Amino acid sequence: MLIYLIVGSIREGRTAIKVAHWITDCISDFALHDIDIELIDLKHWDLPLFSGSHPPATGIYDQPKQQQWADKIALADAFIFISPEYNHGYSPALKNALDYLGKEWQSKPAAFIGYGSSNGSRSISQIRQVTSSLGMVDPNAVLEIRDIFKRNKEETFAANEFEIDGLKLIMNKLIQYQL
Structure with missing residues (x-):
């Protein structure tokens, strides 16, 4: 099973990349068999604003x-x-990045990790609406990271027990969907 960990922030000094590195390290500690995690950093993809001449739902990609x-x-x-x-x-x-494509997202499960002033709940709520419209499966795998502004002082993200348990739950839900 190949799971993409998509880093949804491209800002300088972003927290998302720290969280992504924590996730990859933590998942390797879980010793999950037949699971590959690949970090997809949108900053490295540098996708220009979508301006294709065909709606992505058509599957005709002219760029x-x-x-x-x-x-x-x-x-x-x-x-x-x-x-x-x-x-x-x-x-x-x-x-x-989501709006760029159509069929490639369909029928695949998606989990969501957010952070911010409301622990990421509002961003997650909006992403879930969009991924649902794209035909993705929502196994209700969500983690909201609390107090990120107080905790984001170091070079690495240090998760607490709640977040580690939340990540385990996310992984279990994604794996169960594939069984």
Whole structure:
């Protein structure tokens, strides 16, 4: 099972990449068999604002970057989206990445990890609406990281017991969906 861990922030000094590194380290400690996690950093993909001449739902991708993104996303069996909360919503980079494609997202389960002023709940709520419209499966696998502003002082993210248990639950739900 290949799970993409999609880092939904491209800002300098972003917390999302710290959370992503914690997740990859933590999941390797879980010793899950037949699970591969690949970190997909939207900052490295540098997707321009979507301006294709065909709606993505058609599957006609007329931009080379769009086709590259489609080819990459098609390989995954499931996704974990990490997003900050920006002005009661999720990041525009993540919205753009989701809007680039159609069929590549369909029927694949998605988990959500958020953080911010409301612990990421509002950003997660919006992402779930969009991923549902894209035909993704929502196994109710959510983690809201609390007190991120107090805790984000170091170079690495230090999770607490609640977050470690939440990540285990996310992984179990994604795995169960694939069984």
